[in-house]
Amino acid sequence: MRRNSSFIYGATDWRRVKLMKVPEVIERKILLIRGRKVMLDSDLSDLYGVETKVLIQAVRRNSARFPEDFMFQLNGEEFKNLRSQIVTSSWGGRRYLPYAFIEHGVAMLSSVLNGERAILVNVEIVRAFVRPRERLDTRRLEGNPDVDL
Numbered sequence: 001m002r003r004n005s006s007f008i009y010g011a012t013d014w015r016r017v018k019l020m021k022v023p024e025v026i027e028r029k030i031l032l033i034r035g036r037k038v039m040l041d042s043d044l045s046d047l048y049g050v051e052t053k054v055l056i057q058a059v060r061r062n063s064a065r066f067p068e069d070f071m072f073q074l075n076g077e078e079f080k081n082l083r084s085q086i087v088t089s090s091w092g093g094r095r096y097l098p099y100a101f102i103e104h105g106v107a108m109l110s111s112v113l114n115g116e117r118a119i120l121v122n123v124e125i126v127r128a129f130v131r132p133r134e135r136l137d138t139r140r141l142e143g144n145p146d147v148d149l
Contacts, residue, residue, distance in 0.1 A: 026128035031100075033078060037129060038100035047121050048113055056099065058112040065112065070105035073097050103129040 029043040045052040059066050074082065074097045082098075101109065103126065110122035 023124070023128060023131075026125055027131070030128060031082075033074065033082075033100050034072070036100075036102050038102055039106060039125065041099040041101070044101060044106065044109065044125075047125065048109070048118055049121075050113065055109070055113070059099070059109075062112045065108045066105055069102065070108060071099055071101045073099050 026039075026047065029039055029047075030037050031040065032038075041055055042052050045055040048055065059071070076097065079097050106125050106129070107122065110118050
């Protein structure tokens with residue numbers, strides 16, 4: 001696998017397969033829930049290329065690495081509100097409420113999901129969480145009057 005500035009590639013039978021357009025895909029999947037920027041387990045599993053149940057099993061086997069301030073499970077009302085905001089539903093047969101991973105929880109996932117893809121995707125996800133803060137800092141330094149200090 002190799003990384004280009006906008007894409008992650010993987011080798012499948014000697015062919016390079018474009019797996020995802022990293023920055024845009026990731027930034028669209030960051031949500032604000034309970035006043036925290038998070039990514040849902042299903043979105044993370046898609047990015048990492050594993051089934052959601054595999055991701056959750058890895059987290060459960062390593063629960064000490066994921067305290068409550070790293071991840072939490074949505075409650076019924078949050079899930080209902082989230083579903084109502086999504087026009088095309090991909091939630092079809094979920095049997096449990098989704099988990100939301102805060103930036104630190106996402107960073108910890110690379111330690112429980114093995115493989116080069118997990119590492120590369122994790123780096124891009126962490127960058128996606130940091131990118132908005134960097135933009136805001138740049139605007140502040142440039143003296144933009146629309147940005148509160």
